[in-house]
């Protein structure tokens with residue numbers, strides 16, 4: 001067996017909470033995270049980039065297949081770049097809503113009231129484009145990544161959670177296809193756009209569809225053996 005360097009428990013910051021503390025903390029976390037809502041109207045208030053940096057550092061701490069960390073995050077704050085992204089995203093979205101989307105999909109979207117207009121891309125102070133890397137390149141060598149979608153999904157969830165905890169709102173946006181992001185953001189072809197996050201404070205008159213808050217009950221989403 002290969003000899004592996006290891007930390008021992010006392011070097012690690014594992015918490016040693018009592019069951020009572022765990023119950024309180026898990027409930028506190030649930031009460032906070034259930035208030036997260038996708039927002040489609042943002043104020044253009046300035047946000048300190050260090051908050052975004054901490055959210056990305058949190059995402060970067062995520063577990064990943066063989067710890068290969070198959071992700072790249074692009075933070076967009078420049079107005080012109082946002083405008084370019086909006087133009088391309090709206091082209092794809094118009095195509096989707098008018099021609100590509102099957103009726104079933106459009107029916108599923110009806111309660112959200114979304115359409116091809118993506119004003120929020122220009123209004124929000126930050127966009128974060130998350131890319132998944134099928135393989136990485138180091139010293140001109142290809143390194144295959146494993147469980148890419150699962151890893152990037154987990155990292156994205158942690159990023160969103162950190163943004164919510166910091167007091168920011170966000171939207172997961174997925175115009176399809178998103179290949180225009182590679183061109184605009186100058187990302188190489190081994191990277192595929194995963195999601196585009198729109199980040200900022202919600203507009204003061206923001207409205208969110210009631211439908212979004214209706215989550216399935218514990219019994220419906222869980223089995224216990």
Ligand SMILES: Cc1cc2nc3c(=O)[nH]c(=O)nc-3n(C[C@H](O)[C@H](O)[C@H](O)COP(=O)(O)O)c2cc1C
Nearest residue numbers: 036037038040112114171172173174175195212213
């Ligand atoms: C992978 C993924 C893709 C999404 N894509 C879009 C999108 O392109 N446009 C949009 O308005 N909302 C998008 N959403 C947001 C969902 O509509 C939203 O999460 C859902 O309605 C539940 O609302 P909530 O986030 O407030 O709980 C997406 C969410 C996920 C997880």
